[in-house]
Amino acid sequence: MTDEIVFYHNPQSRAQMAHWMLEEVGAPYRIVPIDFEKGEHKAPAFLALNPMGKLPTIVHRGTVVTETAAIIAYLADTFPQAKLAPAIGDPARGTYYRWLFFGAGCFEPALLDEMMKRPPPPRKAAVGWGDYNDVVTTLKTALAKGPYLLGEAFSAADVYLGSEIRWAMMFGAPGLKGEKVFDDYAARLAARPALQRTMGAKQAG
Ligand SMILES: N[C@@H](CCC(=O)N[C@@H](CS)C(=O)NCC(=O)O)C(=O)O
Known part of the structure; x- marks a missing residue:
């Protein structure tokens, strides 16, 4: 195989x-x-x-x-x-899972609420992702120390959540572009040679 x-x-x-x-x-x-x-x-x-x-x-x-x-x-x-992932048993694995799941379960749906101008849910407490502002505040806190979500170590969580943040910034989602913590984070990610190699990838095999 x-x-x-x-x-x-x-x-x-x-x-x-x-x-x-x-x-x-x-x-x-x-x-x-x-x-x-x-x-x-x-x-x-x-x-x-x-x-x-x-x-x-x-x-x-x-x-x-x-x-x-x-x-x-x-x-x-x-x-x-x-x-790109802390080993099983390393406490950093908890932080790593936290942000991976936050990206899929909170940031993405909150961002889509915002981008699609969906009306706020009647009961925010029952909505797993709360609302867009809470999600952005949480991310800002997570990245405040930096340089990455796990601190010094760049990880797969940055590839995922960082991609979502870059995408949201590109489309002008509020509270991101112009905020130093997000601008600096996005610049660090943009400097990754692996990311640069994928830019302008052609629709070809
Ligand atoms: N939950 C999926 C979402 C994937 C998704 O929605 N992909 C879009 C492109 S960004 C797609 O393939 N859309 C085509 C369609 O649904 O027709 C994931 O996180 O990978």
Whole structure:
């Protein structure tokens, strides 16, 4: 069985986050371009891998992994030489999980509420992500010490949550751009050679 990761990709999607992570770990991978316009993500062959018909999706050693955070965490664990996840048993692993899950479970839905101008929920206490302002304040506190979410060590949590923050800044989500803590963090991430290698990636295999 080949060790090559098959990476279903479209540069205009969350697959960009997984692409950055693939470059960070230095894993051997092959891009399968998915053309949204042509509906290739809804073709039976792709739906057989990911019935959600969404990117990113990877296949490695016969296993399909979907969900950006899961792919990024999987790659960190599968390629430990990249040192992008604290070891199991290290207390920093708790912080690492905290921010990975916060990205998927809180920041993303709160950001989409904000970007889509969804009305505030009637009972904020019952909504797992609270609201956008609380989420941004929490992130600001998390990054205040820096330079990364885990302190000195850059990790896969920065690849995931950092990608979301960069995306939110790019689209002008409030409370981020112009705030020193986020501007500095975004600049540190932008300087990562692995991220730079993915910029302008063509829609080609
Ligand atoms: N929960 C998924 C969301 C993935 C997702 O929504 N991907 C979008 C692109 S950014 C997609 O493939 N959309 C195509 C569609 O649903 O038709 C994750 O975190 O990876």
